Amino acid sequence: MSTQAEEALHALGARLRGFRKDAGFASGRAFARATAWQESKVSRIENGKQRPTEEDIRVWCDKTGQNDHVGDLIAIVRHVDELWLEWRRLLQTGAEQRQKQGLQVYAKTKVFRIWHPTVVWGTLQTAEYASETFKQVVSYYEIPDDAEAATAKRLERQQYLYRGDRIFNVLLGEQALYTNFGGPEIMKGQLDRLLAVMRLPRLSLGILPRSAPTSIWPGNSFSMFDDRLVQVETYSAEFSVSQPREIELYARAFALLRQSAVYGTAVRDLILAAIQHYDRMPTD
Template sequence: MTTQVDEALQALGARLRGFRKDAGFTSGRAFAHATAWHESKVSRIEHGKQRPSEDDIRIWCERTGQHDQLGDLIAIVRHVDELWLEWRRQLQAGAERRQHKAIPVYARTKVFRIWHPTVVWGTLQTTEYAAKVFEQVVNYYEIPDDTEAAVAKRLQRQQYLYQGERIFNVLLGEQALYTNFGGPDVMKGQLDRLLAVMRLPRLSLGIVPRSAPAAIWPGNSFSMFDDKLVLVETYSAELSVSQPREIELYAKAFALLQRSAVYGTTVRDIILTAIQHFDRMPTD
């Protein structure tokens, strides 16, 4: 969840807790009894762990006599919903628009910290690999098929690998070398691409081996842009993190992931092993 969502829910929960106490409900249990809710629901809402529905807010205001606060609180709940950027809404006109949106962010970033446990990072993808990824995006979200345009915009980001003094710290899980998009030929082309780009002077490519001791659980993929923004992708949303203390947590997570990573010739050997794996795989 984004920092904004966390903070908004915590502030809302504290406000609702104050209403409960002002109304004479000295415990969450007493309020739960009055509303016919589970006590755990009251606790989760008050501590910002659960998003209350608009009906929950109406009941809360009714039981605590805070009718005049209803409109304001419902507006807060709706604002929390807006903080989640649903993929379907972002992608409703196709995938190319979302890829175009990323270019200004890349242009102004000086230091990138990238973690992808299961897929090759988009900026390092080949045309064929990216096309297979976007085909899945189109099918999964049932959006207009603009795969060719989306791939072109994604590959446009590769210019920044060669421009300016940008630093790219990229970590991939070993599984990313085996997650099969498009079959052996596409995968071998993608793995060859990794062998080529890992020689770039400002790109540090690390691999977290599958059996490496874990200093932190792998979690979702995330991309850090300087110390200003983190984007986290899930199946349903792209989460934007911009609060400094939350960004610090992602920086800490990245540093812990780096402890499990290998670099240099070891990475090369791991990639070559993956290529051999696809060499042995029959092609259609």
């Protein structure tokens, strides 16, 4: 979970603990008896380890005589939800809607800083490569199959590579050249695409070689949009970072990763080596 969401939950838990004590419940066990909850649930909520539901907030405030605070506390819970969005909920109608939302963020951004250790960044993907990634998303999250529509919407992002004065700073791990989506022919097409776009004047494409000394652990992929938003993806959820001091940590991480990356001719050589790798693979 993002630090900002964790902090919000800890602050909420401390506030609820204060309500409990002010109401005369000396222990979490006593409050659990009054609410017919498990004592462990009370403890997890008070210690910021569990996000209370809106109904939990209503019960808590009712039992502690703090009903005037229900609206304020529910607003906090909803804000935490915005910071931490489970993929199953985010993708419940399919993947296309999430791609539409991404376009809105792109339209407002002037400087992009992108780190993907194992996968080619979506805006640089070919249609075939993107389609393979969405097939996996549909299967993994068991969502409606709109891979074709999601692919088309993702490809709309590419317009920003050619329009306006946006700057794209993209770092890929060398593994991204070898993570096999769809087989040798699709991968060679994707690698050819990288060779083409790396010549774009406002795109800086760096690759972090597998054996390069690093000043910071690679971590999860993340996308920075100016200095106002960072989005981080995990298997279970996507979270957004908007707090300035947290954004600064991601900016520092990007700068340290960039120190280990290679550019220009060295990138071209790494891509060509990957193409040769797929040339040697059977296509059946």
